[in-house]
Amino acid sequence: MLEELNGDFLQWLRGFYYVAKTGSVRQAATLMHRNPSTISYQISSLERELNTQLFERSKKRMHITEDGRKLLEWTITTFEALQGMRADVGCHDGQLRGRVVMACPPAVATLLAAPLQRFIRENPQVDVHILHALSHEVLAAVDEARADIGLPGVTDVPESGSFETLFKARPMLVLRTGHGVSLPAVPTLRDLRNLPFISVAARDRNGHLALPPCGLDRAVDAAQLATVLSVNDHAALLHYARSGLGAAIVDEVCLRAWLGSSWEGLNIQPLDHLFPNVIYGLFLRQRTLPSPQAAALLRLVREHCIPSSAGPAAPPSDRQAHPHALLLPGCDATAPADGQSIPAAAASRPPSR
Structure with missing residues (x-):
């Protein structure tokens, strides 16, 4: 049975998200084009609804509590699920819609031209954005839901989310x-x-x-x-x-x-x-369900970086067929x-x- 919720609950969560990210009711109100009093009311309403304190108040900043951190994770997951639902249910003609953001270092982005070209050709109604960032910024962008997918290069596998190794x-x-x-x-x-x-x-x-x-x-x-x-x-x-x-x-x-x-x-x-x-791989937030458009892009990136995921593996010397295999120009494998x-x-x- 679905429990009845206050009709404004999702708006309360939006206000909470922006306060958690900015540490300020005033800054959150500016980003949301609302009055600060409206944002303060949303936070108070959430705390009453959940029977907990979400922030420690001070004169200059709102400091998120442990319960607040838990709610932030669930808030991001909830809105990601809603975005995926809208994209999935709205595909009456079989065409994916919506937006997908992939964060990766600029060097990695140069390796992704082929899968991106195929994705855009197959999904012309999806808005694709590539966010260039250093690897630690890629991890942060995914953790904070500013990117749907990350492809960072790390030396230690991150524990904050789901990491799938593609190549080294x-x-x-x-x-x-x-x-x-x-x-x-x-x-x-x-x-x-x-x-x-x-x-x-x-x-x-x-x-x-x-x-x-x-x-x-x-x-x-x-x-x-x-x-x-x-x-x-x-x-x-x-x-x-x-x-x-x-x-x-x-x-x-x-x-x-x-x-x-x-x-x-x-x-x-x-x-x-x-x-x-350096281990390069796909990074997703914990407890996240990729949207249909993000899942489609993930599949193409995997096929591009791991030939066996799309069929029989080519020999290591086949540089033209699989240029992503990191057999760099001018290198003899022996x-x-x-x-x-x-x-x-x-x-x-x-x-x-």
Whole structure:
């Protein structure tokens, strides 16, 4: 039996969501185009209905309580389910409608042109938005329901949601040739500490530079290398490395996205003996039921990144049929690491870590 609810309950939940996200009744009212008194009434009504306190009030901020956090999770899940219901029930002609947002690093987005093109062709009435962000920002966007799907690159599988591994990429040292420092074929941390490095620094919610909270960039920072320049963009990182400003450590996905096969003048060496491989995968919120349009996009991304999900797997050397297999241009899957070129890519041999 369906329990009767107050007709305004969903609006109360909307007001609660925006207060929880902003920490302010006034800011929530601005976002919702309502009066602050209306938002305050919605919060009070919810607390009476649920017989609990959702916020600790102070003069400057509303601090969410533990019960408030639980309700926030259920609120996001509820509205996601409603959006999926509207998209599903409204498909009288079999055409999906609505909107789907996928968050991923810019380098990953360059690998998704084929599945995106197919999705748009098959679902012309779905509005698709790709949100470019660093991997920790991708996780936050999904957790906060600003994105339906995330495709981050992590070194530790996140526990806050559902993570499905698609592929792995090795960490690589990128250094302009003629840098004046002799490196062995298998460099040690001591060797790396003799080099000037360009690092990646994220930005916090206030726009200030901060250490990346996860992933390869965090692991590289922990190695205490000699940083001479920091940026918050991997394309700029590689551009500066190619210009000779310093060395850089990125994964194979970044190399493929921003350098392609143009490695002239660069010394590129694998570093998976020193740093963890980057795990790329699909990330969804816990207790979420993907909308029909999100589920359709998930299926195409899986087929693109995991050939076996769409049929018999092709041989690893079939780069044209499966360009997503991380067999990077100019790489021989049997070539030894010689300090000048990348040998086997992540898909052609098991990662060491």
